[in-house]
Amino acid sequence: MPMTHVSMRSGQSAQFRTTVLKDIHESLHEALGVHPEAFFMTITEHEEANFLANMTFPFERSPNLLLIQITLTAGRTAEDKQRFYEHLVSKLQANLSVDPADVFINIIEVASENWSPGKGLAGRNSVIPAADASAQAAAR
Secondary structure, rough: OEEEEEEEOOOOOOOHHHHHHHHHHHHHHHHHHOOOOOEEEEEEEEEEHHHHOOOOOOOOOOOOEEEEEEEEEOOOOOHHHHHHHHHHHHHHHHHHOEEEEEEEEEEEEOOOHHHHEEEOOHHHHHOHHHHHHHHHHHHH
16 A cells, blocks of 8 residues: 655646556556555645756666655565666656656565554455455465
8 A cells, every 4th residue: 555755846737646646556566466455545746946856877867857755564575666666767758758767766665564454454455355355375
C-alpha cells in the first residue's frame, strides 16, 4: 500500500498532473504487483524560489523535473525496483513526453508494521482480503 508524493515546479495542467499520478500508480501495479486499489498520492507544485534541484548532475535536466518519492513495504529486490523505474520512465515519456532525465525517483522502504491504513489497524495487509494478499505475495 504505497504512499506517493510528487514535487514539481508550478505551471503544469491538471491533466498533466493527473496523468503523472495515474502513470505512477499503473507502474507500481504492473511492475511491482501493488494492489490495483492501493493508491494514496499527492502532488505539490512549487514556485521557482521554492524548488531547488541540481539541473546538471549527474546529467542535464529541464525545468520540468519531477521529484517522485514513494514509500513502500520493504521486500522488493533491486531488479524489481529497476523494472519499476524503467516502466515508469517509459510511461511518462510515452504519455506526456517527459524527458527520462526529468524523472527523479526515490523509494523509501518500511516494515509492514509501520503502516496503519486507518481505524487503528496495523500492517498493510490488514485490509486486503486473504486471496488478494496471497496473490500479491506470489507476484513479488
